[in-house]
Amino acid sequence: MSNDLLVLDQVRLDIPAGRDWRTLVENVSLTIAPGEAVGLVGESGSGKSMTARSVLRLAPPGARLSGRIEFDGTPVLDLGPRDLRALRTRRIAMIFQDPRAHINPVRSIGDFLTEAMVTHLSVPAREAHARAVRLLADVGIADGERRMRQHPHELSGGLLQRVMIASVLAVEPDLVLADEPTTALDVTTQSEVMAILDDLRRERGMAMLLITHDLELAAATCDRIAVMYAGRILEVQSAETLVQTPRHPYTTGLMVSRPSIDRVAHRLPVIAGRPVAAFEAGAGCAFQPRCTQAGPECLTGRPPLRELAGAHVACVRAEES
Amino acid sequence: MTEILVRADGLQKVFGKDMVAVDDVSFTVARGQSLAVVGESGSGKTTVARMLLGLETPTGGTISVCGRVRQGRAGSAERRRRAREIQIVFQDPYSSLDPLQHIGDVIETGLALHFPLTATERRTRALELLEAVGLTERHAVMLPRQLSGGQRQRVAIARAIAVEPKVLVLDEAVAALDVSIQAQILNLLADIRERTGISYVFISHDLAVVNQISDTAIVMAAGRVVERGPTAELLRTPQEDYTKALLAAVPRPGWKPRRRTPSPSGSPAGTP
Numbered sequence: 001m002s003n004d005l006l007v008l009d010q011v012r013l014d015i016p017a018g019r020d021w022r023t024l025v026e027n028v029s030l031t032i033a034p035g036e037a038v039g040l041v042g043e044s045g046s047g048k049s050m051t052a053r054s055v056l057r058l059a060p061p062g063a064r065l066s067g068r069i070e071f072d073g074t075p076v077l078d079l080g081p082r083d084l085r086a087l088r089t090r091r092i093a094m095i096f097q098d099p100r101a102h103i104n105p106v107r108s109i110g111d112f113l114t115e116a117m118v119t120h121l122s123v124p125a126r127e128a129h130a131r132a133v134r135l136l137a138d139v140g141i142a143d144g145e146r147r148m149r150q151h152p153h154e155l156s157g158g159l160l161q162r163v164m165i166a167s168v169l170a171v172e173p174d175l176v177l178a179d180e181p182t183t184a185l186d187v188t189t190q191s192e193v194m195a196i197l198d199d200l201r202r203e204r205g206m207a208m209l210l211i212t213h214d215l216e217l218a219a220a221t222c223d224r225i226a227v228m229y230a231g232r233i234l235e236v237q238s239a240e241t242l243v244q245t246p247r248h249p250y251t252t253g254l255m256v257s258r259p260s261i262d263r264v265a266h267r268l269p270v271i272a273g274r275p276v277a278a279f280e281a282g283a284g285c286a287f288q289p290r291c292t293q294a295g296p297e298c299l300t301g302r303p304p305l306r307e308l309a310g311a312h313v314a315c316v317r318a319e320e321s
Numbered sequence: 322m323t324e325i326l327v328r329a330d331g332l333q334k335v336f337g338k339d340m341v342a343v344d345d346v347s348f349t350v351a352r353g354q355s356l357a358v359v360g361e362s363g364s365g366k367t368t369v370a371r372m373l374l375g376l377e378t379p380t381g382g383t384i385s386v387c388g389r390v391r392q393g394r395a396g397s398a399e400r401r402r403r404a405r406e407i408q409i410v411f412q413d414p415y416s417s418l419d420p421l422q423h424i425g426d427v428i429e430t431g432l433a434l435h436f437p438l439t440a441t442e443r444r445t446r447a448l449e450l451l452e453a454v455g456l457t458e459r460h461a462v463m464l465p466r467q468l469s470g471g472q473r474q475r476v477a478i479a480r481a482i483a484v485e486p487k488v489l490v491l492d493e494a495v496a497a498l499d500v501s502i503q504a505q506i507l508n509l510l511a512d513i514r515e516r517t518g519i520s521y522v523f524i525s526h527d528l529a530v531v532n533q534i535s536d537t538a539i540v541m542a543a544g545r546v547v548e549r550g551p552t553a554e555l556l557r558t559p560q561e562d563y564t565k566a567l568l569a570a571v572p573r574p575g576w577k578p579r580r581r582t583p584s585p586s587g588s589p590a591g592t593p
Contacts, residue, residue, distance in 0.1 A: 043499040044470075140580065157362075186361035186526065191570035194578035213500060216572040243574055257504035259533035261556055261571055267508050268533065271501040274469050290501075 004031040004070075005174060005207050006055065011067035013050050015060050022279040024050045026231040027067070029305070034174065037201065037208040039218030039239065041254075042228035045277035048211045051228070052177045055209075056088050072174065089120045093168040095197075097180035099160040103152045109163055110148030117170050135166040139196050158189035165197055172204060179211045194221055215254055219243045227251050230286035231278025232302065237311040247313040249293045285315070293317050323351040326387055326487050326520050327373065327407075333381035334368050334544075342368045344544040345382070350488060355514065355521040357535035357552060359528065359567070365544040366524045370492045373522060374409050387487055405435060408481035412493035414473030418465040424451070424476050425461030431483045447483075454479045454509060471502035475509070482513060492524045507533055528571050532556055540564050 013025035025047040032038050042048040050059065057076060059065050069076040071087065079087060096102045103112055113132035117123040123131065129148070136144035139162040152160055161181060168176055181197065182190035198221055201208055212218050218225050219239045227235045227248060235248040246252045253271040273290040282289070284299035291298065297316050305312045308319070327350035334343040343365040350356045360366040371377040373384060375391060384391045387406045395403060411417040418427060428447040432438060438446065448458055454475040465473055474494065481489055491510070495503045507530065513519060525531050531538055532552055539549040540563065548561040559565045569579070 043501060187528075187570040188361065188566055191578045192580050195580045198578060199580075214572060215500075216574070216576070219574070220572050220576045221578060254500055258500055259504070259507065259529040261529045261532050261568065261573065264533055264553070267511065268504040270504045270508060272505075274471055274502060275499055 003033065005034045005036075005072055006030075006032040006209075007068070007070040008051070008055070009068035009070070011051065011054055011065070011069060013047070013054055013059055013066075014064045016062045016064075021064065022277075024231055024278055025054065026278045026302075028228075028231070028233055030226055030233060030236070032175065032207050032209060035202075035205045035207055036224070037198075037210060037222040039210045039212060039222035039225040040228060041212055041215050041218050041225055043213060043254075043275040045230075045275055045280075046228040047231035047278060048228045049179055052094075052179055052209055052211050055175075055177060056092055056094065057084060058094075089116060090171055091173055092175045092177060093171060093173040095161075095164050095168055095176060095178040095181045097183050099157065099164040100152060103160065103164065105152050107151070108148065109150050109152070109155070112152075113148070113163065113167050113170060116167065121171065132166070132170065135169050136163070138169065138200060139163075139166045140192070141166075158185050158193060161185060161189075161193050162196065165193070165200070169200055169204070173206060175207045175209065176201065177209050177211070180213070181210075182217070183212070183214075190217075197221075215243075215251075215258070227254070230276050230281040232286060232314065233305060233312075234287065234315070235311065235313045236305070241311065245311075247308055247311045247318045248287075248315050249291050249317075250287045253290075293320065323353070325349045326352055327522065328385045329369070329373070329382065330384075331382035332369065332372060332379050332384065334365070334372060334377060335380040341544050343372070343379075346539075346541070346544075346546055347382075348539055348546070348549070350520050350522060352487070353514070353518045353520055354537065355523060355535045357523045357525060357531040357538040358541060359525060359531055359538055360541035361526055361567075363543070364541040366526075366541050367492055369541070370409065370490050370522065370524050373488075373490055374407060375403065401435060405484050405486060407488040407490065408484065408486040409490040409492060410474070410477045410481050410494045412496055414470055414477050414497075415465075417477055418473060420465055422464075423461065424456070424463050424465070424468070427476060427480050428461075428483050431480055435484045450479045450483050451476075453482075453513070455505070469502075471498055471505065474498060474502075474506055478506075478509065478513075482517070482519070485517075486519070488520045488522065490522045490524070493526070494523075495530060496525065496527065503530070510534060528556060528568060540567070 008028055008030045011025060011028045014021040014023050028051050040048045053059060054065055055069060114128040117128040118125055133144035136147055141147055141162055182193050185193060210218055210222055222239050225237060225239050225242050226233045229250050235251050246255055256269045257271055259268060271290050285303050288294045288298040303314045303316045305314045330347050332343055332346040335341050346369060358366045358369055368377060372379050425447050428450050429443050432443050432446055451461060456475055495506050498506060523534050535552045538552045538555050539546045542563050548564045559568055
């Protein structure tokens with residue numbers, strides 16, 4: 001019935017901690033349409049990375065994953081090992097924050113780029129090589145032939161992240177999960193890597209889930225943004241309207257507490273306290289202890305996402321803020 | 322005429338035979354001033370910070386702090402005197418604290434080394450310092466691993482200001498923190514400066530943070546200063562292409578990522 005590429009419905013992830021379970025992701029529901037870019041924004045412990053990893057069932061060992069995850073109509077949680085491998089290798093690709101930790105240091109860049117094409121797509125080695133060089137050119141690496149012979153330690157972080165993007169393009173997936181792809185890079189390199197990712201994604205009609213702590217980066221590169229806190233989505237809106245009229249007090253707090261290059265505040269407006277993970281949050285709204293708008297009604301139950309003027313917001317007092 | 326506390330003159334640092342990390346860098350920091358050193362990775366900004374602290378020996382040029390030229394190896398008395406002049410807070414509060422030392426002891430160790438206080442006085446002072454950075458008595462008995470990243474950075478700041486230095490060097494001190502915690506620490510740093518008249522040398526790659534925390538700034542690329550001036554002016558009307566490129570790359574409302582021409586720092590691929 002839906003034409004969404006990815007559907008997350010009430011996804012929950014618990015990891016074992018001794019005899020107990022610790023909840024990292026709590027009832028996350030989110031959809032991504034084909035070709036759409038969605039930003040998943042949150043601070044550390046918000047569960048944003050774990051949500052993305054859950055899509056590929058890359059949760060930590062022993063973790064309990066429940067709810068419904070549907071990719072292109074197929075329930076991901078019911079897939080057998082073979083189908084799951086096919087999903088991970090061809091349909092959904094992941095870009096990690098630290099390319100150095102995810103690219104085999106003893107193999108050449110050429111090996112890294114051609115491996116997936118040769119093993120999973122049965123492309124002949126010679127053709128895979130030629131394609132890899134073309135992909136390197138696409139990500140702005142001109143001397144591809146030389147780079148193919150080099151090893152990861154010979155490349156800077158920015159170049160290596162571009163190699164990672166090229167490797168994702170090699171299999172032409174339908175969805176890219178990009179987990180803080182530019183956080184470890186310099187700002188000028190970040191701008192370039194995001195531009196490359198953006199261009200190529202649009203050209204090939206790939207959807208993207210961008211996981212980031214940087215609301216402004218997400219706003220500039222995504223169609224829609226979901227803000228996460230303590231394992232839950234607190235707000236979903238189009239990127240354009242979110243930065244103009246944030247509905248959740250947490251989103252507003254994130255926006256105003258970030259210093260700006262255009263103005264100086266005598267004191268930055270701060271969100272008191274520290275961000276918590278889902279298992280640390282008490283009863284009621286998880287953000288309530290840090291919220292300036294909180295009232296007695298915020299103490300009973302987690303507020304569900306509800307529609308408000310085109311946005312979805314999980315706050316009972318959203319109209320008042 | 323405000324007193325100049327730090328004067329760096331023609332600083333140079335060469336690692337190995339020919340790896341020039343810092344080349345002809347000069348600046349001054351007046352009492353109560355906050356100077357930002359801005360640059361991307363490999364620009365030499367951290368090497369400058371380390372030379373100010375005496376953690377690296379300059380290959381050329383001079384550094385004077387509080388009117389005295391820093392030269393040669395120092396005996397223990399001289400080292401303590403230097404420590405009371407300048408202190409540093411590092412980026413990573415996870416690795417800059419001893420994992421087995423209680424938070425209260427972290428502060429007290431510094432105090433014991435520098436001030437003739439009784440044990441009771443020392444403890445009281447340590448608690449005052451923890452309170453000054455927004456922590457409480459409860460935290461004094463904890464170990465670093467029991468604290469969050471933001472709390473640890475508060476401890477690192479409390480330890481640095483415990484010896485009442487004239488100058489505090491902050492090397493990417495808020496870079497690893499969550500947005501909501503970063504704002505708290507920036508406000509704390511502003512409060513401390515207002516209250517004590519301390520000077521900051523704020524090393525950062527983040528122009529928005531620099532705008533919030535500093536009065537003047539120098540922009541470094543490939544070991545050299547490419548532009549300098551009052552921070553507000555520098556960010557509003559940058560003169561050099563490199564500064565313009567840095568500014569253009571900062572995400573903000575209406576910004577779109579852009580492909581660019583090769584980096585002006587000219588660092589070849591493969592250099593860390």
